[in-house]
Amino acid sequence: MSAAExxxxxxxxxxxxxxxxxxxxxxxxxIAAVEAFAERGYHATTTRDIxxxxxxxxxxxxxxxxxxxxxxxxxxxxxxxxxLEILRAAAGSEGTASERLAAAVRSFVRxxxxxxxxxxxxxxxxxxxxxxxxxxxxxxxxxxxAAVRGLIEEGVASGEFDVPDVAGTTxxxxxxxxxxxxxxxxxxxxxxxxxxxxxxxLVLRMVGARTLAAPDGSAAQK
Amino acid sequence: MSAAExxxxxxxxxxxxxxxxxxxxxxxxxIAAVEAFAERGYHATTTRDIxxxxxxxxxxxxxxxxxxxxxxxxxxxxxxxxxLEILRAAAGSEGTASERLAAAVRSFVRxxxxxxxxxxxxxxxxxxxxxxxxxxxxxxxxxxxAAVRGLIEEGVASGEFDVPDVAGTTxxxxxxxxxxxxxxxxxxxxxxxxxxxxxxxLVLRMVGARTLAAPDGSAAQK
Numbered sequence: 001m002s003a004a005e006x007x008x009x010x011x012x013x014x015x016x017x018x019x020x021x022x023x024x025x026x027x028x029x030x031i032a033a034v035e036a037f038a039e040r041g042y043h044a045t046t047t048r049d050i051x052x053x054x055x056x057x058x059x060x061x062x063x064x065x066x067x068x069x070x071x072x073x074x075x076x077x078x079x080x081x082x083x084l085e086i087l088r089a090a091a092g093s094e095g096t097a098s099e100r101l102a103a104a105v106r107s108f109v110r111x112x113x114x115x116x117x118x119x120x121x122x123x124x125x126x127x128x129x130x131x132x133x134x135x136x137x138x139x140x141x142x143x144x145x146a147a148v149r150g151l152i153e154e155g156v157a158s159g160e161f162d163v164p165d166v167a168g169t170t171x172x173x174x175x176x177x178x179x180x181x182x183x184x185x186x187x188x189x190x191x192x193x194x195x196x197x198x199x200x201x202l203v204l205r206m207v208g209a210r211t212l213a214a215p216d217g218s219a220a221q222k
Numbered sequence: 223m224s225a226a227e228x229x230x231x232x233x234x235x236x237x238x239x240x241x242x243x244x245x246x247x248x249x250x251x252x253i254a255a256v257e258a259f260a261e262r263g264y265h266a267t268t269t270r271d272i273x274x275x276x277x278x279x280x281x282x283x284x285x286x287x288x289x290x291x292x293x294x295x296x297x298x299x300x301x302x303x304x305x306l307e308i309l310r311a312a313a314g315s316e317g318t319a320s321e322r323l324a325a326a327v328r329s330f331v332r333x334x335x336x337x338x339x340x341x342x343x344x345x346x347x348x349x350x351x352x353x354x355x356x357x358x359x360x361x362x363x364x365x366x367x368a369a370v371r372g373l374i375e376e377g378v379a380s381g382e383f384d385v386p387d388v389a390g391t392t393x394x395x396x397x398x399x400x401x402x403x404x405x406x407x408x409x410x411x412x413x414x415x416x417x418x419x420x421x422x423x424l425v426l427r428m429v430g431a432r433t434l435a436a437p438d439g440s441a442a443q444k
Binding site for chain 2 (some may be wrong): 168179180206
C-alpha cells in the first residue's frame with residue numbers, strides 16, 4: 001500500500017494536525033503538499049500538483065507560499081518543533097530517569113506512528129531543503145538528540161542505567177523511534193500506543209535500566 | 223549533504239557491489255539508476271536521466287531494461303537477496319543464539335552502512351514497484367523477518383534470552399538495523415564496523431541475553 005493511500009489520523013487529545021497553520025487555505029495547501037510529497041517525492045511534485053490537490057489555482061498557492069521549498073520547510077519545521085516539544089516535555093516531567101525516558105519514547109513513538117506520512121516526508125526529503133533551512137533543521141535535530149542524551153546521562157549518573165557508549169546509544173534510541181514512521185501502518189496488528197509501550201520497554205533494556213517502567217508509567221523492580 | 227554526493231564504498235572482502243549484474247553496460251546503468259533515484263527520487267527520474275548518467279543513449283538502455291520499474295525491481299531484488307543471505311549465513315553458523323544473533327546484527331548493520339545509498343532506495347521506493355514485483359519483495363522481507371525471529375525464538379527456548387514479545391522485538395531489531403542506512407554517512411564519527419559492534423551489544427540487551435558476545439564474536443558472561 002502506498003503511504004498516500006492511508007489517511008493520517010488525528011492524534012487523540014489536544015491538538016489537530018497542522019492546527020498552527022492559518023489561514024485555512026494555507027493549511028489545506030500544506031496538507032496537500034504532505035500527501036503529494038509522500039506519494040511521488042518532493043522532486044516529482046510541482047506547485048501546480050499541490051494547488052490542484054487542494055482544489056486551488058497555482059496563483060492562489062503563491063499568495064501563501066512563494067516556492068515549493070517553502071512548503072517543505074514549513075512542514076519540516078513544524079514536525080521537528082513538535083518532536084522536540086514531545087521529548088522536552090517528557091524529559092522535564094517528574095520521576096526517575098527510567099520513567100522519564102520511557103515516557104519520552106512512548107510519546108515520540110506515538111507521534112511517529114500516528115503522523116507517519118508527515119514523518120516520512122520530513123525524514124526522507126531533508127536533502128531537498130535549501131542550505132539555510134537545512135542548517136536550521138539540523139540545529140533542531142541536535143536539540144532533540146541532546147534531550148535524549150541528557151536523560152541517558154542522568155540515569156548513568158544516578159546509577160539507574162548502565163551505558164558504555166552514551167552518544168551511540170542516543171543515536172540508536174532516536175533511530176529506533178523515528179523508523180516507526182517507515183514501517184507503521186494503521187492496518188497493522190499493533191496500535192500506536194502498543195508500539196510505544198513495547199519500545200519503552202526495549203529502550204529501558206538498551207540502557208540497562210535497573211527498574212522497568214510499567215506501561216502505565218509506574219516503575220516496577222526488575 | 224545529499225546521498226548522491228557520497229560515493230558508496232566497496233565493502234571490504236569478497237564481493238564487488240553489483241558484481242552479479244552483467245554485461246558491464248547493464249551494471250553501469252543499474253549504478254546510475256541507484257544514484258539518480260537516491261538524488262531525485264524514483265518518480266522524478268526518467269530513463270533518459272539514467273542513460274545520460276551512464277554515458278549511454280536511451281536506446282542503449284532499452285536493450286537491457288524495458289522500463290524504469292524493471293531497474294528498480296532489479297536493484298530491490300539484489301538488495302533483498304543480499305540482506306537475506308547475510309541473515310541466513312549468521313543464523314546458520316556455529317555458536318549460541320547470542321553469538322549468532324550478534325553476528326547477524328553486525329553484518330546486517332555493516333551492509334546497511336556500507337551500502338546506505340542502495341538501501342535507502344530499496345526502502346523508500348518500495349511503493350513504486352509494480353504489484354507483482356512488490357509481492358515478490360514482500361515475500362523476501364518476510365523471510366528475513368523469519369530468520370531473525372527464529373534466532374530469537376531459539377534463544378528464548380534455550381533460556382538464553384528473556385523476550386516477552388518475540389514478534390514485536392523482531393520488528394524492532396530489523397528496524398534498528400535498517401535505519402542505519404538513513405543516518406549513516408562515511409563522514410561520520412563511527413565506521414560501519416563500529417556501528418555494527420555497538421548495535422550487536424544493544425540488540426543483545428533488547429533480548430535480555432544472559433551472555434554478551436564480545437566484539438570478536440566470542441561470548442563473555444555478563
